[in-house]
Amino acid sequence: MNDLTVKLRKFAEERDWDQFHSPKNLAMALSVEVGEIVERFQWLTEEESHNLDGETLTRVSEEIGDVLIYLVRLADKLGIDPIKAAKKKLEINRAKYPKDLVRGKSKKYSEY
Amino acid sequence: MNDLTVKLRKFAEERDWDQFHSPKNLAMALSVEVGEIVERFQWLTEEESHNLDGETLTRVSEEIGDVLIYLVRLADKLGIDPIKAAKKKLEINRAKYPKDLVRGKSKKYSEY
Amino acid sequence: MNDLTVKLRKFAEERDWDQFHSPKNLAMALSVEVGEIVERFQWLTEEESHNLDGETLTRVSEEIGDVLIYLVRLADKLGIDPIKAAKKKLEINRAKYPKDLVRGKSKKYSEY
Amino acid sequence: MNDLTVKLRKFAEERDWDQFHSPKNLAMALSVEVGEIVERFQWLTEEESHNLDGETLTRVSEEIGDVLIYLVRLADKLGIDPIKAAKKKLEINRAKYPKDLVRGKSKKYSEY
Secondary structure (H helix, E strand, O other), rough: HHHHHHHHHHHEEEEEEEHHHOOOHHHHHHHHHHHHHHHOOOOHHHHHHHHOHHHHHHHHHHHHHHHHHHHHHHHHHHOOHHHHHHHHHHHHHHHOOOOOOOOHHHHHHHHH | OHHHHHHHHHHHHHHOOOOOOHHHHEEEEEHHHHHHHHHOOOOOOOHHHHHHHHHHHHHHHHHHHHHHHHHHHHHHHHHOHHHHHHHHHHHHHHHHHHHHHHHOHHHHHOOO | HHHHHHHHHHHHHHHOHHHHHHHHHHHHHHHHHHHHHHHHHHHOHHHHHHOOOHHHHHHHHHHHHHHHHHHHHHHHHHHHHHHHHHHHHHHHHHOOOOHHHHOOHHHHHOOO | OOHHHHHHHHHHHHHHOOOOOOOOHHHHHHHHHHHHHHHHOOOOOHHHOOOOOOHHHHHHHHHHHHHHHHHHHHHHOOOOOHHHHHHHHHHHHHHHHHHHHOOHHHHHHHHO
8 A cells, every 4th residue: 555655656657647636636536436336326226236247247347446546645645644544434333333233223323 | 365255155145146146247346346436536636645634544544454355255266375476466566567667656556 | 498508607616617618627527517417326236227216316317417517517618509409410320220231139229 | 497307208208218217217217317417627727717718618508407307306306396306405405504604604605
């Protein structure tokens, strides 16, 4: 992950794109890339979404790459470590959703 | 990252939430969490977005955590390694946007 | 619709919020509100999504209101008539998806 | 607006696409189309976003059409009148944000 952060920093610098990478713009770019993932799944049933054909899987993989790229850029610009942030959030969720209380309930989860 | 993937898998299993985690649903959850990041930035200028106050920064950090959580879950369900996917996408971008041609041009970039 | 456009213009003026309503910011606000709609549906099955409970339906109705509010504001700022734009797009779609060719096919539709 | 609702209903029926138009799927489609609007604005400054070139304006107009199409479809499926919903929401906002208290403050607005 650190390696990716550094590579992306260098990629932007070499192209003088840092000027466009305000956190505001990166948040927008992140939402655009997620929209492209959602597009792949919008007309599929949940079951179909588990079994993508090879072409769709390749595209989704590229788009997951794009989302991670912008997420890492945004986090880097704000001085946040995304892995640490996710682990911290997981601990918050662990306290908020005790496994014995929420087992099998999406209702509870939807208030996540 | 692998460690996070495994922790999230266990977290879902312990709550019997795997049944809700179809790739279709996880793509939706991912877009919801990104919407919460965009919400923090929507009325800020680009300059303001570089200098968040402490409270906003804490919230954005949690939401970056949430986005990574759902991205890792989605990738896991589809058998994709998100770091590898990002690095592969970066190589594609490197070929597509030669640094000497696109230097300082957002126009080109917006066709990304 | 015209009536709504005028009311929203006045609402922003009275609060001196026009300064925040750049098309860029309104596009972000639009995506935030859509995220709130998606949140209501993320863990529901397609069938459940047809039969919302009263509380959820009220919330979704408010959020549909929010989305239309920002869509109308954005269109107004750009000098676009949203109803005309939708009807024009419908004619484009009619030509692009002849009913006899695409009947019952989501695949085709997903390339929409 | 009513006219548009009826046209869209007929358009879906003629193509046997009603089966794909669950509220869940329509919410996803809505978010995908909004992502395409955000894409046009992501690297523009706020000022640039007020002055789109002709080609971009045409594209944004089509995408505003798409967003309204899916918003109307979603509302129709749930028995909601989108214009009424927006006017009702506007009244709620009027009470929530008294013009004398919030004048020129985006901070307040961001808690919208």
